[in-house]
Amino acid sequence: MIKPHSSLAAALTALCLAASAAFAQTPTPAPSASSTPSVENKDVIPEIKTRGKLIVGCKYDVRLFGLNNPMTHRVEGFDADLGRAMAKALLGDEKKIELVETVSANRIPFLTENKVDIVISTMTITEDRKKQIDMSDVYYMAGQSLLVPKGSPIHSVKDLDGKIVTTVQGSTSEKNIQAAAPNAKFNLLKSYSECFTALGNKQADAMTTDDIILLGFKATAPDKYELVGGQFTQEPYGIGVRKGHEDLLKFVNDELAKMKADGRWKALYDKHLKPVSGQSIEPPQ
Numbered sequence: 001m002i003k004p005h006s007s008l009a010a011a012l013t014a015l016c017l018a019a020s021a022a023f024a025q026t027p028t029p030a031p032s033a034s035s036t037p038s039v040e041n042k043d044v045i046p047e048i049k050t051r052g053k054l055i056v057g058c059k060y061d062v063r064l065f066g067l068n069n070p071m072t073h074r075v076e077g078f079d080a081d082l083g084r085a086m087a088k089a090l091l092g093d094e095k096k097i098e099l100v101e102t103v104s105a106n107r108i109p110f111l112t113e114n115k116v117d118i119v120i121s122t123m124t125i126t127e128d129r130k131k132q133i134d135m136s137d138v139y140y141m142a143g144q145s146l147l148v149p150k151g152s153p154i155h156s157v158k159d160l161d162g163k164i165v166t167t168v169q170g171s172t173s174e175k176n177i178q179a180a181a182p183n184a185k186f187n188l189l190k191s192y193s194e195c196f197t198a199l200g201n202k203q204a205d206a207m208t209t210d211d212i213i214l215l216g217f218k219a220t221a222p223d224k225y226e227l228v229g230g231q232f233t234q235e236p237y238g239i240g241v242r243k244g245h246e247d248l249l250k251f252v253n254d255e256l257a258k259m260k261a262d263g264r265w266k267a268l269y270d271k272h273l274k275p276v277s278g279q280s281i282e283p284p285q
């Protein structure tokens with residue numbers, strides 16, 4: 001018969017062994033939202049060529065960049081046409097594209113979940129985003145600003161204390177405005193067209209995002225609204241590519257460089273953005 005004290009000793013020995021085994025194990029780092037996902041590099045261009053179309057995430061409600069025309073069902077704008085240029089270069093025909101609507105908050109999940117090949121959706125290149133996806137070289141340089149009704153007492157971010165500001169969830173605009181005007185109240189919505197409606201309905205005193213997006217909305221009612229406060233951030237736009245698809249990232253960057261050099265970038269700028277910016281500019285380097 002085993003004596004009680006020896007069963008206690010056996011239990012303690014077992015506990016010590018288990019504890020030392022646990023310490024001997026290589027610690028597994030807890031997954032964190034900001035940690036770089038480990039992805040295997042894989043050539044994806046052959047798959048896209050077999051499929052015969054490039055799947056591109058794009059805004060559907062942002063004038064100048066990606067606006068779904070309800071009459072023609074064609075998505076119009078700089079980003080949509082940039083996607084068509086990529087499809088033409090890759091597959092020989094700009095019609096070999098499938099556009100998918102992306103709002104700001106789902107752009108990265110759509111890439112990581114393989115729902116789209118690339119995202120061209122007024123997306124600022126940030127260090128945080130580059131931990132989750134790859135981003136191309138800069139294709140447009142914007143800056144955050146404010147849109148207000150004409151005659152508003154708001155002239156800059158300094159006038160936003162206690163005022164309601166609307167912008168979109170998952171955008172840099174959301175983070176930037178919370179840092180620049182911490183005493184404002186925020187009406188965070190899913191899309192920029194919803195923000196513009198909220199501004200029109202007086203559910204917000206100001207709307208904030210990139211100046212070029214605001215100019216597109218202002219152009220629909222130029223007598224009612226104005227941009228104020230200048231650019232208070234820099235927003236370099238890049239094309240999002242899933243991590244590990246290095247062949248596609250290289251293709252996108254090479255094609256962007258060609259478009260900047262051969263006049264196609266400028267033609268897109270002059271067609272979509274110059275009519276509202278009123279400026280003639282060179283492509284970003």
Ligand code: GLU
Pocket residue numbers: 104121122123124168170171172173209210235
């Ligand atoms: N460029 C900013 C961003 O990527 C604001 C515009 C947008 O939400 O698409 O977050």
